[in-house]
Amino acid sequence: MTTQKDVAAGAARLAASRLRSVRAEKPSVAALLPPAVVLLVLLLALAGQYGFHRDELYFRLLPPAWGYTDQPPFTPLVAHLMRFVADEPWALRIPAAVVAALSAVVVGLLAAEVGGGPRAQALAAWGAGFGYYPLLLGHVLFTATFDLLVWPLILLCILRAVLRHRGAWFLVAGLVAGVSLYNKLLVLALLLSVAVGLAVAGPRRASVWGWATAGSLLVVVIGAPNLVYQLVHGLPQLQVGAALTAQNATDVRPFVLPFLLVLLGPFLVPIWVAGLVAPFRRHGWRDVRWLPVAFVVIVGIVLVMGAQLYYDLGVLTAVYAIGCVPATEWAATVGRRRLLAAGIAINAVAASVVALPLLPRDALPGSVLPSWNQSTRDQLGWPALAAQIAAVPAADDPDAVVLTRNYGEAGALERYAPALGGRVYSGHNAMHDLAAPPADTRTIVAVGYNMAWLRPMFAQCRTVGRLHDPAGIASQEEGAPLMVCTGRRVPMTTIWARSAWVG
Structure with missing residues (x-):
């Protein structure tokens, strides 16, 4: 039972902590290993519960390359390599599960770096590891999956460089960020937010900025081949980013701030709010104040970009880890x-119920989960979709090609309709940069909800059906028309050029 004496003692300890300088605590294996192991086992156990995600179907299609229209090479390369283990969802998701588990450990280390003991480290690892979006990214192999680990790791290195007065940690941060450029260029937004945070809130020691500059140069050196690829190819990722902003901004921008309450889960909001406030309330935490400022900056960048809601997750996770220290100090009594x-x-x-495939597939129709989680919808129905397309009579014509609206449909056909092998094409993102349809193509089976632009290019285009998931899950493909176009009137190169789109 909590007594008035216990509360007073806890308040005294909390007041003293606000004056104490930051001193790193020793990482606790007993605190960090259990959440990482439980998370790894859970994610691996559920890895094959549903099917491939549309992005995973896309990644496994892309041959190894220095880069693609819409992304650097790393995630497609990982997907390509995991096909040698097994061409199944569970194999593709092994790296995602490992990354998520390691990320929980790094978040715990962030708490230790600002003086969090075993309880704070455990709170950080359990909370962040089993937050809503970390679970979602740990279950499916996305490009953003690797940011789960990379962003907190970069922030941990910078925190150590600043707090321990060991500038060489900036070089480690630069190394990690430079390698990360081969997965996503978005890491540059993180580095920008950190630079603004240091400039606004300090520390402004010359040694900090000297080492930070050296780390930034290392990023450029390591990432140079990828950056050169972008320049040589006309900065395609900027075009993709602009397309995503144009496509998503109206829906994304109004929800950037409210979605912060959901990213880790509503029960963790008070803790990461404490992480934002504590560096400014604790005199000894002055050298941590750049992190809350960096968080505000990255949220502003997400608002301006308007592309995706989760781009600020990595910094939010670090702020949450900082907040675990005052949270465990507050919880000084048994009741708390x-x-x-x-x-x-x-x-x-x-978070597990919403983000992970805990429900059997048969229980999903009529439930709210697919509407809450688009990732769930994008893992279902691909074999049935492929079968419907392959059943179109014209698809049996060896001279006909199948032109799909997006890469998910193309990936599903490649995986689940092997009879169509070599005759499936899509103009979506990097798919358009692969082999073009034969110049003498006369018949096209067109898949997509807005491919009516094909009609003027053929003597006849008729709708022969519409895609439908017999399981009753309303996916992005639901109701998309299947068209058969014959009697081509324009060169195939014109049709192929018109099919290109990014988004």
């Missing part, structure tokens, strides 16, 4: 510790 543990547990269960 139980309340904190209950909040983490409830958050983890709720």
